[in-house]
Amino acid sequence: MPTTHAHISHSFHVLSQNDLLAALPADELERIQHHLELIPLPLGEVIYEFGGKLSHVYFPTTAIISLLYVTEDGASAEISIVGNEGMIGVAIFMGGGTMPNMAVVQSAGYAYRLKAQLLQQEFNRSLPMRHLLLRYAQALLTQMAQTAVCNRHHSIEQQLCRWLLLSFDRLPSDELVMTQELISNMLGVRREGITDAARKLQSAGLIEYRRGHITLLDRQGLEDNVCECYRVVKREYDRLLPDRIAT
Amino acid sequence: MPTTHAHISHSFHVLSQNDLLAALPADELERIQHHLELIPLPLGEVIYEFGGKLSHVYFPTTAIISLLYVTEDGASAEISIVGNEGMIGVAIFMGGGTMPNMAVVQSAGYAYRLKAQLLQQEFNRSLPMRHLLLRYAQALLTQMAQTAVCNRHHSIEQQLCRWLLLSFDRLPSDELVMTQELISNMLGVRREGITDAARKLQSAGLIEYRRGHITLLDRQGLEDNVCECYRVVKREYDRLLPDRIAT
DNA sequence: ATCAGTCTGTGTGATAGCGCACAGAAATAA
DNA sequence: TTATTTCTGTGCGCTATCACACAGACTGAT
Numbered sequence: 001m002p003t004t005h006a007h008i009s010h011s012f013h014v015l016s017q018n019d020l021l022a023a024l025p026a027d028e029l030e031r032i033q034h035h036l037e038l039i040p041l042p043l044g045e046v047i048y049e050f051g052g053k054l055s056h057v058y059f060p061t062t063a064i065i066s067l068l069y070v071t072e073d074g075a076s077a078e079i080s081i082v083g084n085e086g087m088i089g090v091a092i093f094m095g096g097g098t099m100p101n102m103a104v105v106q107s108a109g110y111a112y113r114l115k116a117q118l119l120q121q122e123f124n125r126s127l128p129m130r131h132l133l134l135r136y137a138q139a140l141l142t143q144m145a146q147t148a149v150c151n152r153h154h155s156i157e158q159q160l161c162r163w164l165l166l167s168f169d170r171l172p173s174d175e176l177v178m179t180q181e182l183i184s185n186m187l188g189v190r191r192e193g194i195t196d197a198a199r200k201l202q203s204a205g206l207i208e209y210r211r212g213h214i215t216l217l218d219r220q221g222l223e224d225n226v227c228e229c230y231r232v233v234k235r236e237y238d239r240l241l242p243d244r245i246a247t
Numbered sequence: 248m249p250t251t252h253a254h255i256s257h258s259f260h261v262l263s264q265n266d267l268l269a270a271l272p273a274d275e276l277e278r279i280q281h282h283l284e285l286i287p288l289p290l291g292e293v294i295y296e297f298g299g300k301l302s303h304v305y306f307p308t309t310a311i312i313s314l315l316y317v318t319e320d321g322a323s324a325e326i327s328i329v330g331n332e333g334m335i336g337v338a339i340f341m342g343g344g345t346m347p348n349m350a351v352v353q354s355a356g357y358a359y360r361l362k363a364q365l366l367q368q369e370f371n372r373s374l375p376m377r378h379l380l381l382r383y384a385q386a387l388l389t390q391m392a393q394t395a396v397c398n399r400h401h402s403i404e405q406q407l408c409r410w411l412l413l414s415f416d417r418l419p420s421d422e423l424v425m426t427q428e429l430i431s432n433m434l435g436v437r438r439e440g441i442t443d444a445a446r447k448l449q450s451a452g453l454i455e456y457r458r459g460h461i462t463l464l465d466r467q468g469l470e471d472n473v474c475e476c477y478r479v480v481k482r483e484y485d486r487l488l489p490d491r492i493a494t
Numbered sequence: 495a496t497c498a499g500t501c502t503g504t505g506t507g508a509t510a511g512c513g514c515a516c517a518g519a520a521a522t523a524a
Numbered sequence: 525t526t527a528t529t530t531c532t533g534t535g536c537g538c539t540a541t542c543a544c545a546c547a548g549a550c551t552g553a554t
């Protein structure tokens with residue numbers, strides 16, 4: 001029963017586990033607080049389809065969600081990763097309503113959700129809300145742009161490092177439940193390519209994995225191996241959304 | 248003398264040559280009209296550098312501008328193309344001020360420019376302005392996302408088709424002044440790769456080229472060859488910015 | 495405890511794109 | 525005109541990645 005589950009877990013959850021909610025001014029947060037529902041998001045759940053209209057926006061706390069594009073011949077590519085630093089549904093306040101990609105839960109967890117219409121109202125009404133969400137949208141823009149660059153120029157191993165770091169940054173623990181097959185779908189490469197790259201990282205002592213579980217052992221080591229794309233994206237998130245514990 | 252040049256050409260230019268300006272309500276346009284300067288943009292001019300702060304935003308009329316990212320080891324990749332359908336400087340109203348990429352004139356022409364501060368004021372003041380610019384930003388987001396997908400999955404030839412169509416869509420004529428070397432920089436591939444692809448397109452009768460000039464011969468043919476990415480992006484621009492001749 | 499299903503490791507070609515090197519052609523400058 | 529620079533064409537070997545195929549290992553359900 002999701003409701004019970006949500007209810008039980010509610011005591012362990014606080015709104016501030018999502019950085020955007022945490023950065024809202026107190027009065028603003030108070031206004032929407034009662035409309036926020038804590039929702040469990042199981043692995044693989046599709047939050048919206050290609051072009052699908054969103055009834056709610058989602059502010060993940062422990063869940064991680066991937067924005068994916070699936071090509072006509074079935075190949076896929078991750079456009080961006082969203083976790084507790086952000087939200088799903090920028091198209092709501094950007095005005096388009098939908099986007100030509102899909103959102104899938106990449107790592108199970110929780111998210112607060114809010115009726116799309118309500119978010120839109122608040123976006124129009126409140127200047128701080130608007131500023132915050134727009135800055136987040138810009139960070140998202142940068143992540144997408146850098147994904148394009150990374151896809152063009154960097155090796156699978158570098159991309160895997162980037163992907164792992166971005167994921168672990170958004171995760172409360174050091175263990176990621178994720179098969180190599182799924183990672184290969186995200187990065188849009190072959191599963192064997194991920195196997196090779198992961199083995200290298202494991203024998204270098206940076207990660208450890210076994211059948212669908214990846215454990216972070218040496219973050220610094222990963223950062224030493226990753227391409228600039230990770231740093232560019234991270235720096236931009238830090239710059240644009242600095243007030244993660246604010247007001 | 249740019250000033251003279253701008254002045255002379257002014258008589259041939261109307262604000263509505265830029266779709267965003269054209270879509271503004273009359274009263275809004277009137278308010279900013281006197282602050283818009285027509286500026287010539289020569290090929291290769293850098294509008295902003297990596298992380299550079301913008302003093303103005305630009306609304307191209309006949310110019311085409313590329314957003315590029317240059318990697319630490321000197322490779323480059325185009326993030327998006329901006330022409331008379333859009334503007335340079337979304338970071339101004341998104342709130343970040345700068346972005347981690349650069350903007351370079353890819354095809355010489357003109358653009359109206361407006362002081363950044365003024366745009367920001369109008370963005371905050373006027374709801375139609377805000378809606379318009381946000382929808383444009385969303386279209387830009389889609390272009391970036393699709394660039395990532397295309398970089399991952401499609402051949403150089405397909406990408407060249409996409410790039411040519413996006414460029415010709417933004418150009419008043421059927422001739423593009425552009426060397427293969429420059430195109431290869433945009434797409435982030437070798438020059439020889441472009442030579443091969445271009446030769447194929449030429450012998451198929453879709454384009455014709457000679458030393459830095461490319462002529463569009465068969466648009467339908469290009470569209471038949473291009474990957475879905477072009478269509479996805481175009482459909483999204485059409486959907487989000489339909490009122491190109493409005494109000 | 496067993497078995498079916500899922501994940502990971504590995505091998506063998508094929509191929510797209512890369513790096514480099516250089517030649518001929520076209521435009522531009524002197 | 526002639527000389528110089530800038531483009532484009534082409535060849536050759538190299539590498540990363542792909543496509544396919546299958547074996548072994550782990551896990552969870554019965």
